[in-house]
Amino acid sequence: MTSVSSVPHLEAMLLFHREPALRRTAAEVARALYLPEAAVADLLRALCGAGILACDEACYWYAPSEPLARALDSLDKAYRDNLVGVTHLIHNSTQKSAMRFSEAFKWRKDN
Structure with missing residues (x-):
């Protein structure tokens, strides 16, 4: 679960998981998830x-x-x-990754 990038990624995975025989377009998934089609297309490519x-x-x-x-x-x-609980786990994992990334750009006194 900590490898899931975001709740929309999870929702998209489960949308396909729950109806594995269906083929869907990015537009159909976008409507199902209430997200912009461009963002969903990126998400689907990642999946x-x-x-x-x-x-x-x-x-x-x-x-x-x-x-x-x-x-x-x-x-x-x-x-x-x-x-x-699952959504909190995903959000906490995402926040920790963002914080680690931002830490890399902080100036230290010894720099």
Whole structure:
């Protein structure tokens, strides 16, 4: 779960996970997630790169390896059972990454 970049990434993964036979366009996913299509297109490309989705020029579909599919089954169950806890875990992970990144640009007295 700490590898999930954001709640929209999680929601997109689970959208495909819950209906694995469906192929969707970025516009369809954007409408389902109430997000701008351009942002969703980037998100979907990232999920393709992670091996969760496959795609062609127009559509995306669920295509994880068997071990990854099992992990997504567990993630789906955890999200259904503890939505708030899972979203807090994702937000906390994202905030820590951002803070570590910003720390790299702080000037130190010894610099």
